Amino acid sequence: MGSAVTARDLARQLGVSQSMVSRAFDPAASVAPAMRARILEAAAAANYRPNGIAAALTRRRSRIVGLVMGELQNPFYPAVLEQMTLALQAAGFEALLLTVPPGQQADACLPRLRQYQVDAVVLTSASLSSAGAAHWLGDGRAAVLFNRTASGPTPLDSVACDNAGGARLAAEALLEAGRQELVFVAGRPDTSTSQERERGFLSAFAARGLRAPRRIAAGDFSYEAGHRAALQAGGADGIFFANDILALGGMDALRHAAGRRVPQDVAVLGFDDIPMAGWPGYALTTLRQPVAAMIAATIEILQARLEGDPQPARALRLPAELVPRGSFLPAG
Amino acid sequence: MGSAVTARDLARQLGVSQSMVSRAFDPAASVAPAMRARILEAAAAANYRPNGIAAALTRRRSRIVGLVMGELQNPFYPAVLEQMTLALQAAGFEALLLTVPPGQQADACLPRLRQYQVDAVVLTSASLSSAGAAHWLGDGRAAVLFNRTASGPTPLDSVACDNAGGARLAAEALLEAGRQELVFVAGRPDTSTSQERERGFLSAFAARGLRAPRRIAAGDFSYEAGHRAALQAGGADGIFFANDILALGGMDALRHAAGRRVPQDVAVLGFDDIPMAGWPGYALTTLRQPVAAMIAATIEILQARLEGDPQPARALRLPAELVPRGSFLPAG
């Protein structure tokens, strides 16, 4: 603390000005190569690193990105969080993690984020009101919705996977396998993921002139909700759950409570491809989200926006991939 | 950005000095009640909040706590992360999330944490070298190991659950139930959790003058490792896994690959009580870590240290609780 070396200390020690120390750390600054080398060497020796807080103050850019997470109990997100943090670090940002207190709107986090001069926000789970978004963006800060899409017209960029397309794949595979009585289990109704997956699933039926499959509302994206939903599925021979965690709960219900065999009696499909989907006890056939690509895209968009990219907001969609496992083996 | 209201703006508008605005936000400062009310009201109207970055600069305290996480793929940690973030927020801190790139020492994160003037660090999974710890603490910053204990003599505080005691409970329950051929499955060997759980498990045997149970090294704390380990368990009639995720992999192996019934043929116990342990498909009997209490203790220690508490480092242990489920029903 008192022992922390400052740019001034280093400058004095080297007999140069503090500005030069500052510039030596800015690759874009014009500094004689010899001088830069001398400074960086001395800095390394003294264990000096520019104070990020002070830099943030003058630059009006903190290089901190707020990560607003909810639903951390959905096993899809920990992996996202881990990779996102690493990717942000690699891009030169730090990640400030905010958890939305259950039931709250993400808008509640904005004041705290502004207070810490966060450059950008990545929102998963929770979304922003368009008023909140407009306010935030108006300040020259960036925001990206991850695995989510804004409902109304919005100035927010979003990155998600092609939920509808993935769900259509699920429906087509089930239909081609000759499954007759299909069911869709919806998750949290106010999420774009659940809505889009439902829409995509239905679209395959419409395209073939079939009547829409039965729909069960699980209420939210939890194991327990999936469990309950599956018990209402009656004699369905194919169930597409809005995400994996629902599907796992559903499979357990089907097998242990309803006494039905998966996949012989009933095929089960999920969405996300969380680690547990691959466990032999479940072997859940599912649609894999291209997480790595989604994260890369997110960061690219953030950086572009921070550099002032004036494009209108985009809703980027990356394709989901069907991962066949034991809970349903597609024909062919 | 340009539109951000500063304390000066507000002060000018109110015809007072900037200092008064600053003080109005400091509950300990002496400000006439009427003045404070007037300022806070105007602040609210103007949507003003003190710039945390600037405050951090003058205060030499950022009110940011670094959270160094690893093993985010272990479902025990997401819950910890979520609660920890909420608790830190409630205590007036922000959480900066750092992921240790796989295989790296947490020391690698310290420079970045210093750079952002983080007040304190909470380390889960990864640990600090004692040199790194000494350096960090010497700077007036705090650090706490969570769910981990330092191996050698160390100046680091730690909060964990009583792993040895919990493991002893597991052993005693198995022995009292008359299980004869017991096995301990170790996790990552260099973690205090695995070591202590093993030690505690063995101690129950020693106390009864029984020879030590068999030991299988899973290698790390993953589902797959647990799966592999269980296949080596032969005719064991009771297996205590160093944590839940190992136990789940083990149960699947026992049931689906080894064709053994749980709990009739073999009792299975885990440690942590992750959400999946409660799923009906597993119904894993396990030792619950008192996560909420551990987090509260962690924050309490952090705060005390930041206020200069000179106590020697403590290793706090909170008791684990046996949660009986279907994978092993203790006698009585």
Next chain:
DNA sequence: AGGGCTTTTGCATCCGTATGCAATCACAGC
């Protein structure tokens, strides 16, 4: 050698807030 240029460097100042210190004010006691 001198002029016109391009790099390098240093000087000052600013970012937005906190805080020690001195000035001011309010109010009680006499």
Next chain:
DNA sequence: GCTGTGATTGCATACGGATGCAAAAGCCCT
């Protein structure tokens, strides 16, 4: 009404670095 005392307030400066601007130093050419 005047002085003493404590509560309020304003002033000035510091925190650690970034950066516009001008001064200084090279450099190339005629």
